Amino acid sequence: MTTVAxxxxxxxxxxxxxxxxxxxxxxxxxxxxxxVGTLGGVFRVTDGLAKEFGEDRVTDTPLAEAGILGTAVGxxxxxxxxxxxxxxxxxxxxxxxxxxxxxxxxxxRTRGAMPLPLTVRVPYGGGIGGxxxxxxxxxxxxxxxxxxxxxxxxxxxxxxxxxxxxxxSDDPVVFLEPKRLYWSKDSWNPDEPQPVEPIGRAVVxxxxxxxxxxxxxxxxxxxxxxxxxxxxxxxDLEVVDLRSLVPFDDETxxxxxxxxxxxxxxxxxxxxxxxxxxIAARVTERCFHHLEAPVLRVSGFDIPYPPPMLxxxxxxxxxxxxxxxxxxxxxxQS
Amino acid sequence: xxxxEQRGAYRPTPPxxxxxxxxxAPLLPDALPHRVLGTRAADRVDPDLLRxxxxxxxxGRRYNAQATALTKQGRLAVYPSSTGQEACEVxxxxxxxxxxxxxxxxxxxxxxxxxxxxxxxxxxLLRGDRHTGYDPHEHRIAPLCTPLATQLPHxxxxxxxxxxxxxxxxxxxxxxxxxxxxxxxxxxxxxAAVWQAPVVFLVQNNGFAISxxxxxxxxxxxxxxxxxxxxxxxxxxxxxxxxxxHEVLGEAIAHARAGLxxxxxxxxxxxxxxxxxxxxxxxxxxxxxxxAWRAHDPIALMEHELTxxxxxxxxxxxxxxxxxxxxxxxxxxxxxxxxxxxxxxLFAHVYARPTTHLxxxxxxxxxxxxxxxxxxxxDDEHDPEGNTR
Numbered sequence: 001m002t003t004v005a006x007x008x009x010x011x012x013x014x015x016x017x018x019x020x021x022x023x024x025x026x027x028x029x030x031x032x033x034x035x036v037g038t039l040g041g042v043f044r045v046t047d048g049l050a051k052e053f054g055e056d057r058v059t060d061t062p063l064a065e066a067g068i069l070g071t072a073v074g075x076x077x078x079x080x081x082x083x084x085x086x087x088x089x090x091x092x093x094x095x096x097x098x099x100x101x102x103x104x105x106x107x108x109r110t111r112g113a114m115p116l117p118l119t120v121r122v123p124y125g126g127g128i129g130g131x132x133x134x135x136x137x138x139x140x141x142x143x144x145x146x147x148x149x150x151x152x153x154x155x156x157x158x159x160x161x162x163x164x165x166x167x168x169s170d171d172p173v174v175f176l177e178p179k180r181l182y183w184s185k186d187s188w189n190p191d192e193p194q195p196v197e198p199i200g201r202a203v204v205x206x207x208x209x210x211x212x213x214x215x216x217x218x219x220x221x222x223x224x225x226x227x228x229x230x231x232x233x234x235x236d237l238e239v240v241d242l243r244s245l246v247p248f249d250d251e252t253x254x255x256x257x258x259x260x261x262x263x264x265x266x267x268x269x270x271x272x273x274x275x276x277x278x279i280a281a282r283v284t285e286r287c288f289h290h291l292e293a294p295v296l297r298v299s300g301f302d303i304p305y306p307p308p309m310l311x312x313x314x315x316x317x318x319x320x321x322x323x324x325x326x327x328x329x330x331x332x333q334s
Numbered sequence: 335x336x337x338x339e340q341r342g343a344y345r346p347t348p349p350x351x352x353x354x355x356x357x358x359a360p361l362l363p364d365a366l367p368h369r370v371l372g373t374r375a376a377d378r379v380d381p382d383l384l385r386x387x388x389x390x391x392x393x394g395r396r397y398n399a400q401a402t403a404l405t406k407q408g409r410l411a412v413y414p415s416s417t418g419q420e421a422c423e424v425x426x427x428x429x430x431x432x433x434x435x436x437x438x439x440x441x442x443x444x445x446x447x448x449x450x451x452x453x454x455x456x457x458x459l460l461r462g463d464r465h466t467g468y469d470p471h472e473h474r475i476a477p478l479c480t481p482l483a484t485q486l487p488h489x490x491x492x493x494x495x496x497x498x499x500x501x502x503x504x505x506x507x508x509x510x511x512x513x514x515x516x517x518x519x520x521x522x523x524x525x526a527a528v529w530q531a532p533v534v535f536l537v538q539n540n541g542f543a544i545s546x547x548x549x550x551x552x553x554x555x556x557x558x559x560x561x562x563x564x565x566x567x568x569x570x571x572x573x574x575x576x577x578x579x580h581e582v583l584g585e586a587i588a589h590a591r592a593g594l595x596x597x598x599x600x601x602x603x604x605x606x607x608x609x610x611x612x613x614x615x616x617x618x619x620x621x622x623x624x625x626a627w628r629a630h631d632p633i634a635l636m637e638h639e640l641t642x643x644x645x646x647x648x649x650x651x652x653x654x655x656x657x658x659x660x661x662x663x664x665x666x667x668x669x670x671x672x673x674x675x676x677x678x679x680l681f682a683h684v685y686a687r688p689t690t691h692l693x694x695x696x697x698x699x700x701x702x703x704x705x706x707x708x709x710x711x712x713d714d715e716h717d718p719e720g721n722t723r
Contacts, residue, residue, distance in 0.1 A: 064525070066521050067521030069487075070521065073487065073488045074491020075495040080495050101484060106477070110466045110469070110470055111466070113469040149685075200689070247691070248691060250690060251690075
């Protein structure tokens with residue numbers, strides 16, 4: 001049996017390929033946003049699509065996020081399947097009203113008569129040296145809105161597989177793309193994309209026995225690095241990649257924590273009112289009698305995103321994660 | 335290189351490629367609102383259309399009165415009346431082809447009813463039992479939209495999608511004067527003009543956004559003038575003259591259908607009643623102003639025209655009024671029946687594929703309902719009369 005040498009691909013390339021394949025398979029899929037056409041997007045995710053599919057299907061819109069999402073709603077009402085790109089996390093805020101009052105609610109308010117199968121791609125998170133308003137972690141806002149799916153890949157294969165599923169989904173999906181992983185590489189064959197777990201399933205990225213790191217998106221590689229470093233301390237950490245915040249995979253997460261007895265939630269988003277609070281509560285409700293220590297949270301600070309020269313102090317890194325792991329009441333064990 | 339050294343490339347005016355992109359003159363609205371009734375232009379209008387408009391105006395007024403009465407009887411949670419604005423509502427409904435789409439705001443239930451929607455279905459939002467009481471695709475009426483102007487980009491997107499598919503469909507979007515201050519108004523008009531989408535925006539300038547008069551809303555010469563900045567024509571029309579509104583909208587729709595892009599129509603009208611039954615308009619306007627507009631009533635204008643031209647006699651008036659009474663009686667009777675609601679519907683349509691945590695909550699409600707039912711059964715056993723104790 002021969003193995004074909006597979007060249008490494010970046011997450012941005014995999015996302016672009018997902019869009020291209022979705023457009024090829026389904027003529028109702030339209031891509032729209034700022035600079036997505038001729039330029040191929042500021043992160044080059046849509047590179048080549050306008051040339052291949054024409055400007056009617058890959059549209060450079062006016063610079064107005066509420067207008068982009070609002071018109072996408074109308075297009076979806078007429079049977080199209082728009083994939084909207086918000087250029088940056090913080091630039092998606094003008095579209096909030098459309099997202100919350102219409103995208104999330106339309107199926108419900110029309111009793112299923114008018115579903116809006118659209119995907120909103122949002123590059124999010126920091127760590128790329130971006131200046132103000134280019135590094136927000138906005139997932140908690142979306143998570144708190146019933147009617148939306150909130151999905152975020154951490155691997156190249158997931159970027160492709162989850163985006164394909166998001167576009168095909170009859171529920172609207174906020175698809176959060178970790179900016180700093182756009183250029184992360186993995187061996188991945190675009191002509192034979194490996195199947196991935198569906199939206200709504202978390203995946204154990206690294207099995208371990210001492211404690212569970214529950215994380216997603218940009219923090220997944222950081223947690224894997226922390227788990228490697230933790231070996232020197234004698235901890236064998238399990239890393240769970242949530243992949244979707246909505247729906248939330250209680251089953252996989254709780255099974256892991258029941259096994260390890262300890263858990264730390266890790267994300268870039270602020271801690272207060274952040275996703276970690278919800279996750280910690282869900283874990284505690286399901287695993288209380290298996291827990292050796294309170295579920296801890298490692299997060300970005302509860303500050304406006306800092307200037308790039310200071311962001312490394314804000315972002316949860318290996319040390320902050322290991323400090324939290326150290327506080328999981330190990331002394332009680334012996 | 336210093337600036338002085340670049341002198342060879344110095345040019346005191348912009349490069350010649352720059353020029354005004356559109357001649358604004360043809361886009362400008364007329365100085366005064368376009369009128370048909372009481373003018374020679376009325377001679378050109380099909381008498382059948384005038385009679386249809388009249389009948390719908392009378393029904394519309396009766397519908398508004400009935401809906402307002404239903405709020406007083408507690409049958410509607412709230413009703414934003416379009417009394418005084420019936421000409422706009424009715425003309426908007428009648429001017430559309432069946433394949434076209436209407437995008438109403440919460441004040442536009444009458445337009446939906448005049449388009450053929452069952453009044454009970456139109457009123458479920460305001461009764462409080464269902465956010466949308468109808469299938470939007472069945473009547474091509476988008477859900478009644480409450481967040482101001484947010485329905486406008488939907489109309490643009492739908493019209494754009496229809497054109498991409500090669501369908502001959504125009505979207506007519508309704509908004510009020512207050513809504514024109516919203517960002518979504520701006521973005522929708524801009525997208526529509528850039529895409530040359532087959533969409534028509536009808537602003538019913540009824541003088542007030544709840545209590546705030548137009549003077550505090552805009553410094554524009556008229557709302558129709560706003561069109562020029564987007565590169566689309568602006569039209570100004572007497573919003574109480576149903577024939578004029580029908581004519582102007584008809585021209586704008588034909589323009590859109592021909593692939594020539596969107597139009598902004600400002601209909602000058604007046605909200606004769608308070609914002610809703612929960613509002614007190616005595617706090618912000620004078621009776622005299624309301625009375626002045628009462629003399630320019632859309633039904634009176636049409637009735638006068640038809641009578642003058644011998645197109646309507648007393649029997650005709652009576653027949654139209656009786657028809658409106660039948661509609662009102664039927665509406666009253668059906669609205670006086672309690673809607674049958676299933677609490678489990680709360681979860682039925684949130685997602686196509688519900689999340690696990692929603693399924694858990696659904697089970698929780700089911701258990702609560704079962705417990706409630708058992709409780710009632712116990713009560714009934716102890717008290718066969720079913721009396722409250």
